[in-house]
Structures are given as structure tokens and as C-alpha cells.
Amino acid sequence: MAEKSSVLVIGGTGYIGKFIVQGSAKSGHPTFALVREASLSDPAKAKLVQSFKDLGVTILYGDINDKDSLVKAIKQVDVVISTVGGAQILDQLKIIAAIKEAGNVKRFLPSEFGNDVDRTRAVEPLRSEFEMKVQIRRAIEAEGIPHTYVVNNCFAGYFLANLAQCDFAIRSPPRDKVTIYADGNAKGVINYEEDTAAYTMRAIDDPRTLNKIVYISPPGNVVSHNDIVSLWEKKIGKTIDRTHISEEQLLKNIQESPIPINIMLACNHAIFVKADQTWFDIDPSIGLEASKLYPDVKYTTVDDYLNKFL
Template structure:
């Protein structure tokens, strides 16, 4: 068997990055975590870094804004995975420049981990956020860098614990608010399983220059279906309020920026059906659960049991 690629993870201490870093080390890849000096002194993040080291990963101190540090780190590996946060998406042009200069990278996975930005239907401010990621796709392609774009759709931990109720941290037991008519299918996948499929994809010729799209059948349900699964778990019918498309658009306009971002992303998923409203054509994409049947994706039904 060919040796496993050496992987550099930029943003490994972030929300999704920590799952990706752990999966990389546990899957036996020589793993390098690119982190800023200040993060090594952070009380919680330093514990994460210690955990990565205990799994055999090596820390590389640097910064996206320090070109030399990036080039030096990239020269040591075969694969670069970026899991930087939303505010740093545009700064990934610096990773692209460094990969070009280093000249040795066999695969680059830029920070995506959401809706497929080439098929999404959205309104502002979500449109600008999706465009930022699409611009990075175009820059990676223009630079001729071998790549995989990971479109995992929703993180289970972001939506399922409160069934998408933005005014609550816990799942509803009396009333539930449903965006739109609740019928377009959305996708929510457990973070550990997103990370595992992501790591499997880096040495997989089937994902080369493709979008890895997640639509495991048990993870693909409409808002109404998710509510119905939850109702069967708690043995109760909830009082339902449906928010019309028109009202959601008004709420997006009138909300503070942070909330309008969340609302507009939810609008693209739950009203416009952006996670599932297109066919995955072999010319551009591959579906993760078809590619990796050995990953037993935790279904939404199974995931919700822990909250009942």
C-alpha cells in the first residue's frame, strides 16, 4: 500500500478543524497543525494542541499573513487542508500563493465545509459569503492546484441540538418554528464523520478536482421531517409556526448583521433547498456516503435520540 500522505492542517484548532486534525492523526497520516503562536498560550486551545501532540501530530507555528512560515510548512507535506473560519476565507489567496511557490502539493482542500457554493441559491448577506468561497475555488483552479472542495452541508451540532430554534439552546418540547413550508430537503452530518470522509478523500483519485458532496440518505430530511422525527422521540405533537419566505426576507433585512447571516444561510437551505436541489453530476462531484460505504453515518434519527 502506498504510504499515507503527509497532511498540513491550517485552522486545526477551530470548530471543524479539531475534528479534521484528530481524524488525520488517527487515520495514520503524518499530521502537521499550523497554528499561531498566540494560540499555543490560549487556555482551551492549548489543551487541544496537547491532544493533537499526544496523537502524534506535530505543531508548526506560523500565520496566514506570514508568507515564509506558510511556504516552509507546506514544503514539508503532500496535502494542505484549510479549515480557517469564515472571516479568513478571502485570506486563503495567501495559501494559494504559498502552494504555488512551494510547488510540491498533491492536493489542496480550501475551507468550505458547507453548502456547494457553485449551486447555492441565496440572498444577501449569505450571497457574499458564498461568493467568497466560490472566488477561492476559481483561484485554486486558475492556479492549476490539484484540489477537492468539501461540501458537507450542515454540521449536525449546529442545527440538531435545538432543531434550528434560534432563540433556544435546547430542542423544543411545546412549540416549534419552521422556516418556509418545511419541505425542501436539508442535510446534517456529524462532525466526526465529515472529518473522516474528508481525510479519506485526500489520497482518493476519485475526488481529485471534484466536489465531495455529503448526502447520506439518513441525514437528508426536510425541516418538517426532522420535527416529525423529534416528535416521535418525545411522544408529543408540537405546536407549529411556519415563517413565510416573505417574512424571512423581511427578518433578514431588519436583523443585526450576525443574525441576518444565520437567517440568510438558513433561507438558502430551508426555503431554496440549496443542499439538495441539484443532481450531483460525475463531471463535477461525488457523493460521500456512496464513496465511503464503510463510514456508518449517524442518521438524524439516531443523533436526536441523545436529546430526547
């Protein structure tokens, strides 16, 4: 068996980043995480970094804005995975420059982990964030950097705990009433974060995924808003009152809402009204579907995930 690539995760203390770091270490890849020393002043992040160390992760102190520390870190690994947040998407241009300078990277995975930004039908303010990701894709390609784009669509932690109600304060699916956008029949894709990490780690050494898009769209996780609510109703043995909001009203709400509510609403519009994640067929010349590539990965279905709230 070929030796597993060493991996550097940039943004590992962020939401999806921690799952990627953990997934890399647990799957046997020599794993490094680039961490700002200042972030350790946050007790929660300090605890998370210690948990990385307990898994055998090597912590490298540095910063995406510190070229020397960035290049030094990159020179120690085969694969670089960026999981930086929305505010730092364009800072990845610095990672691209550092990868070019280091000259040793076999694969770069930029911070995607959402919709396919080259095929989106999202409205503002979400579209602007997607356009920044498009800019990063084109920069990677222009520099000839070997890459894989991971399109995992939705995070289960964001969309199932609240039945896509745009309220992260809701920690358990509603049992009385929900808001449904438009007719509620557009299909999205919702994946468990640990599964996203598992598929990502399988892809990084796979020659089939080189310079391709890996779509994480297992059939058990392709669901409409109505499907999600119906699955929950079946589990709790109760009919939930559904209030439908028209697309016109939703667009008005997006324009009138403050950050971050407007972004969350725009996300739901893209996914559950425009079917942003499912309206197109995967072009085999540029993309592959993860559950078909790796049928041995036992993923958590939306139905299974909802059981944790019973």
C-alpha cells in the first residue's frame, strides 16, 4: 500500500476545519495544523488544539498573512487543505503564492465545502462570497497547481438541527411549526461533517480526483425541505404546522435583513428554492460523485442524523 500523503490544514480551528484535521489524523495521514499563537488565548480553541495534539497532529505556529511561516509549513507536507472562513477566502491567494514558492505540493484543496460556485444560481449577498471562491479556483488553475475542489453542499449541523429555519439558536428540530420556502420541493444535499472529512481524505491521494471536483451527494442525503420535515414528523409521530413563504417574499426578506440573517436566507433560497445543488448533472469530464467513488464509506443519512434529536 502506498504511503499516505502528509497533510497541512490551514483554518483547522474553524467549523469544518476541526473535522478535517480529526479526519486526517484518524485516517493515518501525518497531519499538521497551522495555528496562530494568538488563537490559543481563546480557551475553546486552546482546548481544541490540545485535542489535535492528543490525536498526534503536529501544531505549526504561523499565519496565512506571514509568508515565511506559511512557506515553511507548506514545505513539510504533500497536501495542503484550506478551511478558512468567508472573511479570508481571498487571503488564499497568499496560500497559492506560497505553494508556488515551496514547489513541493502534490495537491491543494481550497476552502470550498459548499455549493459548486461555478454553477450557482445564488443571489446577493451570497453570490459575492461564491464569486470570491470562483476567483480562487481560477487563480489555482492559472498557476497550474494540482488541486481538488470538494463540493460537500450543506453541513448537517447547520441545516438539520433547526430544520433549515435560519436560526442557529435552535438546537433541536422544531416540533410545532416550521417555515417552508416556496413549495418546499427543490432538492438540496445535506451531509454529516465527519462524512465530509472521510470523503475528503479518500480523495486527496486518488489520481481520479486530480484537478477535478468531488461532489459529496450520496443518494440518502438528497432531500427537499418537505422531505426533511416529513422525516422528522414520522420520528416524533406528529404533524407540524407548515407556513409557506413565497420566493418573492423571501427575496424581499433577504434584502431587508441584517448580516448574517440575510446570508442565511440567501443560502436557503439558493438550496431550497433554486435547487442550487441539484439542478445540474455532474459532468464526468470535470467532476465525480464521492459515494460512487468510495462505496465502502458508510455515510450517515439525513434520516439517521435526525435520530440524534429524539
